[in-house]
Amino acid sequence: MDKKIKWGIIGPGNIAKTFAEALRRSGDSELWAVGSSSRERAESFAAEYDAARAYGDYGSFLEDKELQAVYIATVNSTHMDLIRKCAAAKKAVLCEKPCVLTEADAAELEKLSGQVLIMEGMWTAFLPATRTVKKWIADGKIGNLSHISLSFAFKGDQASRRLFSRELGGGGMYDVGVYCIEYAMELTGSAPEECKSMARLSESGVDEFGTLLMRFPGDIIADCRYGISFFAGSDAHIHGDRGRIYVPAFWSGGSCELYDENSVLADRYVSGGENGFIYEIRHFNRLLSEGRTESDIMPLAKTRSCARVFDKIRAYDFPPCT
Secondary structure (H helix, E strand, O other), rough: OOOEEEEEEEOOHHHHHHHHHHHHHHHEEEEEEEEOHHHHHHHHHHHOOOOOOEEEEHHHHHHHOOOOEEOOOOOHHHHHHHHHHHHHOOOEEEEEEOOOOHHHHHHHHHHHHHOOOOOOHHHHHHHHHHHHHHHHOOOOOOEEEEEEEEEEEEEOOOOOOHHHHHOOOOHHHHHHHHHHHHHHHHHHHOOOEEEEEEEEEEOOOOOOEEEEEEOOOOEEEEEEEEEOOEEEEEEEEEEOOEEEEEEEEOOOOOOOEEEEEOOOEEEEEEEEOOOHHHHHHHHHHHHHHHHOOOOOOOOHHHHHHHHHHHHHHHHHHOOOOO
């Protein structure tokens, strides 16, 4: 790519720092602008990561004619409105997961994508370890895929409004359960046909932890444990009728191990420790440079399928046993 893509960041928080560092290292990007509801925060972030411009309101930020792509890293409940604003300003959008909280909003995204490139920021789908796992499955290294077991739970700060506020889109399902849902869809290449769940609610009304069962085409079953109130690791165990795959910390994908049907280690992949956002950014930049409005790896249909699961298992609406 001859000319670097000029990126902007909305929401200069902790995850945006990791993203900004990846922009530096990607080789085909530059951080051009930072937007925040606080001009002081925007200016501080811009100074730290060498952005050319800082804005204390989103309107001025989106009016910047040099700006090509926007990374949204604000709280979950604000994502949809900001995507609408970016699309109206003809700015390509990469929105941190979960991109939307309901299937209705996901359907709107699909309509907006005809105007501008929109993609959910699920970096796990782009990691080399994930691509390695998918190749092992496709090559029949574990035989027929039968079962996926996923866990992603950590002990969050009870004072965190982002995590424990229902109004801000907090809760275990939206924060980390989304990784389990979309990883299972990535490995199976399809949306679940059936799902069942159970969760415990916090005093603030969000799901502090839960379990989810999904059945995929081919009778593949995935079981997921997710939460924000205790630590339960973040590993993936993938089983076939002739072997298995183990992925420690599957969501950040630093390594993966292939075992044969006798549980003998047959192959292993270990990453070089790169910033995981780099792969996602390079993919997005390529789409943008080619004039495309949707990703083939992270299509909006996948985002919509995940949101459909959200709607089905929403922790606040569990029916009583009968």
